[in-house]
Amino acid sequence: MQISLRASVTMIHGMFFGCFFMMAVFAAVVEMIASTYTAGGFELSARGRSLAAIYLTLTAALGWLAVLGGTYIVYPWYRVHPPAGITDLTAYPQWLLLSSGATSGWHELGMEWKEHVAWLAPIAMTMTAYVLIAQRAAVKQCRQIRHAVLVFACVALVSAGIAAFFGAMINKQAPVNGGPEIHLFSER
């Protein structure tokens, strides 16, 4: 059982950083909505506050790792130009997609949307983490701050969802592959 280096890095970018980020943002959104409807409010202990701070910081960090890895490692492999005269475009995902009218939309809509909208997510989630951790007293005092943060967190979730959907679909149509093969298990 083996996988190419590029495929494994792409998988870590999408299925580890991206997917865990999205799940963590979803949980944070649910928690924020739930806390809005808590009768009388509820107070975390000092330990609970520390754990919440670690959770939110890790969530934002996952978002940054996903977009930075995507932009600076996976995207260059995706958009690499094929040498002149080459007919097999399998190793050139962007050009493989653009070579057919049936698949060009995955690049022209999917990748072009994903590459930019994904960056809104870590920006929004970093702000969310900062406000919920460092401005806890202000959030508790002013309902509007909580609502504004919730809107940004929802946008982070939606933009990460768009990026995840198109990332998965594009990689299905034209997988990023190449580099040394990594042997996960030796076959008998």
Add this chain to the structure above:
Amino acid sequence: MTEPEATIPNGPAAAAILSAGIGSCTLAVLAVASDGSKTLTHWLSFYPPSGSLSGVTSVAVVVWLAAWLVLARLWRHRTVNFSRISVLSFVLLAIALLLTFPPLADRLLRK
């Protein structure tokens, strides 16, 4: 019923929220602008293998952090009109979401 008067300054939270809107909007505006200008695409290709995406996102992050730093300093001990700040932030965020949608950006650029 009116809300109790704020006692804890909301300035730092408002600064973080507004700057996130500014950073997001900057990213989207730069993305559209670089799509419509070969010169800008060239200038924003900080890391050529990633093309202008590297510059668009780097500049947006710098603008976001700079806006946050400046606003946080200005509003450190202040209580600002949060309704106005949140509406402005949502407008900037909505612009960002709309401009990152390629069919709309193409329409703006008359592609």
